[in-house]
Amino acid sequence: MNTDPRPDNTAVRTALWRALHIQTDALPHIIEDAVGLQLIAPEPGWQQRPDMHPEFTKRLRASMVARARFIEDLILGQSGNGIGQYVLLGAGLDSFAQRRPDVAARLQVYEIDQPDTQLWKQQRLQALDFGLPEWLHFVSVDFEKSSWWQELLKAGFNLAEPAVAACTGVTLYLTENAIRDTLRQLATLAPGSALAIAFYLPLHLMAPEDRPLQEIATKGAREAGTPFVSFFAPADVLQLAEDAGFKNSKIITTKELELLYFANRTDGLLPASGEIFLLAET
Numbered sequence: 001m002n003t004d005p006r007p008d009n010t011a012v013r014t015a016l017w018r019a020l021h022i023q024t025d026a027l028p029h030i031i032e033d034a035v036g037l038q039l040i041a042p043e044p045g046w047q048q049r050p051d052m053h054p055e056f057t058k059r060l061r062a063s064m065v066a067r068a069r070f071i072e073d074l075i076l077g078q079s080g081n082g083i084g085q086y087v088l089l090g091a092g093l094d095s096f097a098q099r100r101p102d103v104a105a106r107l108q109v110y111e112i113d114q115p116d117t118q119l120w121k122q123q124r125l126q127a128l129d130f131g132l133p134e135w136l137h138f139v140s141v142d143f144e145k146s147s148w149w150q151e152l153l154k155a156g157f158n159l160a161e162p163a164v165a166a167c168t169g170v171t172l173y174l175t176e177n178a179i180r181d182t183l184r185q186l187a188t189l190a191p192g193s194a195l196a197i198a199f200y201l202p203l204h205l206m207a208p209e210d211r212p213l214q215e216i217a218t219k220g221a222r223e224a225g226t227p228f229v230s231f232f233a234p235a236d237v238l239q240l241a242e243d244a245g246f247k248n249s250k251i252i253t254t255k256e257l258e259l260l261y262f263a264n265r266t267d268g269l270l271p272a273s274g275e276i277f278l279l280a281e282t
Contacts, residue, residue, distance in 0.1 A: 087112065203215070
């Protein structure tokens with residue numbers, strides 16, 4: 001077993017953006033999430049890193065907190081409807097289990113991600129006395145060598161009971177065939193299950209003010225050896241869902257997230273236009 005694991009850089013960056021939101025942006029905060037900051041314990045002055053600069057990353061930061069809040073609201077609603085299982089694909093440094101144990105403890109939570117990120121996260125959670133409750137399952141998967149679905153079943157997931165499944169920050173790195181396979185697998189969840197999965201728009205469908213930053217991010221991802229692969233128009237996402245066998249599929253746009261979470265703000269905080277959500281049911 002690796003005794004010196006390192007978390008995924010994208011997971012770290014996303015968690016720090018959520019923390020920066022609390023430090024930088026005006027009240028009311030979209031989500032209050034400083035757990036990742038505690039886990040990462042970055043060096044002083046981290047807020048001035050180029051990938052963190054409060055003004056330069058403002059719209060991206062807003063997208064990350066809107067995404068987290070949207071998923072959290074979905075979980076809260078589905079839990080209230082009686083769903084007892086939550087599957088998070090590409091969990092990264094998600095902190096729902098630590099911030100909302102009042103809700104999470106009524107669920108079986110399955111966090112799926114790469115082994116290094118998960119082992120590092122578990123070590124940090126224990127070091128900070130967050131603990132590892134029995135209802136929180138870490139499903140470690142080397143996506144190139146094993147099936148996340150088979151590992152999920154091994155972790156105790158109940159195929160006979162409905163679940164809510166969420167996936168953010170993942171499809172950008174997958175081929176269309178891999179995305180289709182993932183959706184087909186998720187469509188086999190028990191009737192009454194709900195899915196929220198994020199997709200990314202091609203450059204020409206993004207707002208002009210977001211395109212330069214997206215081009216920088218694309219170049220950086222390519223140079224880091226984790227290139228962006230898949231972008232979809234909304235109609236194409238709905239077609240993917242239909243092909244997989246989902247019901248009641250719909251797209252949640254950036255404009256809809258703005259209305260949900262950013263209305264009447266005084267600081268001009270608005271999310272970038274690159275991400276959309278597919279909501280669907282089995």
